[in-house]
Amino acid sequence: MAYDAQEVEARWQKAWADAGAFEVEVDSSKPKFYCLEMFPYPSGSMHMGHVRNYSIGDAMARFHRLMGSNVLYPMGYDSFGMPAENAAKKEGGHPHTVTHRNIASIRADQERMGYSYDWRRFLATSDVDYYRWNQRMFLMLNERGLVERRMAPVNWCVDCDTVLANEQVKNNRCWRCGLEVLQRDMAQWFLRMTEYSDELLDELDNIAFPENVKTMQRNWIGRSHGAHIDFPVVGSEAVIGTFTTRPDTIFGVTFVTLSPEHPLCEELCAGTEWEADWSKLRDECARMSEFERINMLKEKKGVFLGRYAINPLNGEEVPIYAGNFVVASYGTGAVMAVPGHDQRDYDFAERYGIEIRRVLLERAGDDPDAALSEAFEGYGPMVNSGRDGFDGLAGDEAKDAVIAALEGHGSGYGTIEYRLKDWLLSRQRFWGTPIPMIHCQACGIVPVPAADLPVELPLDVTFSEEQSGNPLASHDAFVNTTCPSCEGAAKRETDTMDTFYDSSWYFMRFCDASNDAAPFDRETVDYWMDDGVDLYIGGIEHAVMHLLYARFFTKATRDAGMNAVGEPFGRLICQGMLNAPAPFCADCNAEYHVDNFGGDCPTCGKPLGTRSAKMGKSLGNTISPGDMLGRYGADTIRLFILFGANPEAGMDWSDSALEANHRQMHVIIDAVDSALAMDDSPGPMDDWLNARLRANQRAWREAMGNVSLREGVMVSHFEMLSDWNWYRHRGGCDRATASAFLKGWVPMLSPATPHVAEEFWQMTGGEGLLATLVLPDAGESVGDTAVLARETYLRNVIDSARNLRGLAERHTEGEISRVVIQTAVAWKAELAQDAIRLDSEGFDFKAQGQAHLKSLEIFKNEALRGEIFQTWMTMTTGSKKKRGRIHTWSDGERTLISSGLDEAGILAANAGFLATALDVDSVEAYSVGDGEDVAGKARVAFPLEPGIAFL
Secondary structure, X not given: OOOOHHHHHHHHHHHHHHHOOOOOOOOOOOOEEEEEEOOOOOOOXXXXXXXXXXXXXXXXXXXXXHOOOEEEOOOXXXXXXXXXXXXXXXXXXXXXXXXXXXXHHHXXXXXXXXXXXXXXXXXXOOOHHHHHHHHHHHXXXXXXXXXXXXXXXXXXXXXXXXXXXXXXXXXXXXXXXXXEOEEEEEEEEEEOHHHHHHHHHHHHHHOEOOHHHHXXXXXXXXXXXXXXXXXXXXXXXXXXXXXXXXXXXXXXXXXEEEOOOOHHHHHHHOOOOOHHHHHHHHHHHHOOOHHHHHHOOOOOOEXXXXXXXXXXXXXXXXXXXXXXXXXXXXXXXXXXXXXXXXXXHHHHHHHHOOOOOOOEOOOOOOOOOOOOOOOOOOOOOEOOOOOOOOOOOOXXXXXXXXXXXXXXXXXXXXXXXXXXXXXXXEEOOOOOOEOOEEEEOOOEEXXXXXXXXXXXXXXXXXXXXXXXXXXXXXXXXXHEEEOOOOOOEEEEOOOEEOOOOHHHOHHHXXXXXXXXXXXXXXXXXXXXXXXXXOEEEEOHHHOOOHHHHHHHHHHHHHHOOOOOXXXXXXXEXXXXXXXXXXXXXXXXXXEOOHHHOOOEOOOOOOEOEEEEEEOOOOOOOOOOHHHHHHHHOHHHHHHHHHHHOOOOOOEEXXXXXXXXXXXHHHHHHHHHHHHHOOEOOOOOOHHHHHHHHHHHHHHHHHHHHOOOXXXXXXXXXXXXXXXXXXXXXXXXXXXXXXXXXXXXXXXXXXXXXXXXXXXXXXXXXXXXXXXXXXXXXXXOOOOHHHHXXXXXXXXXXXXXXXXXXXXXXXXXXXXXXXXXXXXXXXXXXXHHHHHHHHHHOOOOHHHHHHHHHXXXXXXXXXHHHHHHHHHHHHXXXXXXXXXXXXXXXXXXXXXXXXXXXXXXXXXXXOHHHHHHHHOOOEEEEEEOOOOHHHHHHHHHXXXXXXXXXXX
């Protein structure tokens, strides 16, 4: 076969497309398999990170087709968003133009790679045919009370000119541009995701997400059990509500702290000497983000507000402070401060001279009046409560008693708080889904009627780099409209939706992408989404954004009766990074652009080294898929990607490894050519090759089914080839056997290298397209174990003899020309066979082993009893191993691979082959009984007699 990758791959891609090989519909007679990668943002050409992601998904889609599943494997583009808007500003064009140009580029690359998508289901979230359903479902969520518009302090990115959700702020910086965010109070649209806090948290126990993803979501939801406690303000009707997870420390409260932006602050200190200090602290905090105030404060500081609050359980008056470490949006924006048992409060109290009181003991018997050098934050018995019934209580008992007292007093209650906040949906950008709401002076905010959808983005907007803000706000034809309630003049909402909204339900639209009457049909989505997307592949960076939003959305649409499933993804695979070398400064712990290779660090001036880093445009260490396709073809790239590492692991780009995989492709081609050229010549190796095919198919099915793609490719592209070469090396050359082997092997090649596999399938006379084949289960033959064991034993002997040859050559003056192999005495083989049989029957060796051994005929030989007992114990206590389905037992001298082996006979029958393999004139094999003299002489004759290597 003359292999022209460009011609072969283009020809089979056309054949698949012409046949509609990957187009699927609902078919309840088949098991379904929904395979999906997180769809890409069309920011330009496809990069190698995409190639890895899609190669994993395509291999699994093709595998499950071979297994007989009805496979849904779609592709679309997450095409709304700020980068297209910024690119349009630079070009003086329109985001629509930029977006669709990039989509065309990426799709062409995907098609050239041969990915088996059902392209009829193509969608782009910026197309009105998609975002009209965003708007319809927004109205549904609004009707169900899950939409709310309210004033709120929000994260504002000056560079992106828009609001960000909490999940989109990373280390106090915008997730998109990296600029530090600011805090602003604005009227914003929210989705009430907190209504599903408990279900989002509890269902994590029942889904197949990686544990690190589950941990990230649990921490983000942050459910805390505790108590709400009211502290009345002295001389006022005001009450300060606080939340604490430690109500057992209430008697240690020595002050109360409000966030500087808490509405009570101004009320408490207005017109007093304390107002100026509070105002200064409030303005300082307004310039900081929540992240900074929670995680990055260099100093915790506050101001006294001149007022006092009353501890509801002991009646004490405690001072009220405003503190920069308390954030308005977390809890109630107020905390009861217990410096004796919270280190943050301890540090604050020390700075401002506030009492630090011990109300919990670290250990029973400690002095309750001893001063504290730091806060004790653990649990211990209560002391110094000043009320009967509390001292001595600890842990949950103490918490419950305090909560009961608060509830009885009417000043508090047990409750639960969450870190999770409602989803801030508004974005002050053009390139997103318009929020279908209308502002009417007479009627207030009115939803756009469903019949009037979609609200389309105008395409006659001009973009320039000097422009700021949302151009929708100045587009009169868009903004000015009629109120659907009173028919008076009104204004459209000009905020657009966070683009994560688009990706929160796209997987359901894929199920029924051509539906023009609804987002999707209930029966159709329930078929494809039963137990969720079966395999979802994407990056760990989406753990608390996309994945959390999609889980919420699926539960909301379920409760609206649109679908049955509540969890969108059955199994999640977070693929590892694809890395390539980049200049690195160890002192600065930073990577730099590849243009700096061989130079000095731009920051500190020291010579740069090299480190493997994630491929990215910022470092310039990317590899163009187009260049690699032109040199090697798609199949070689796919083989390199899949064999380089299992999906979850990171992997390094390697030109030499890519070249090695290209050579492996040609070796496979040569093997197929040799198989097709054989004549009819049955031989003893035919049964072995057939047995190896069956064993390898079982191992391959298991590995691929577990998404262990590296192990699967090792079997299909390396071990199968190795077996074929051994068969040929051992004299196998039968046409019928080779044909059967190819019919089983070629389909195994297709998930990783589908084009060349399709070519092989045609060459071998396979029926129809390999892409649509259902691979029969090869099963297992009763005689396979013994057939495989004999050949494995022979290969092990060769390996051992080759390793021993060097030792033998050092102990003899002449050339090694003869090998003598001694195998164990026959009774040891029989004993091992008996142990294997008993093990297969579930025999209890510990309880019954010695009695069984004593019942054996061989045990009557008193002279051998010690050796028999030692051999038996070695076999049955820790030396048992498994290699696939072949049992191995070691008796301390050699290994019996399977029952029924006559080792000396196997070696004698293959003496000629062994002599060739070991490069000697002759090979002799003896059991102990047959070769006592040779064995005895060999054991004592070091240096060996010239010409004899003893194994």
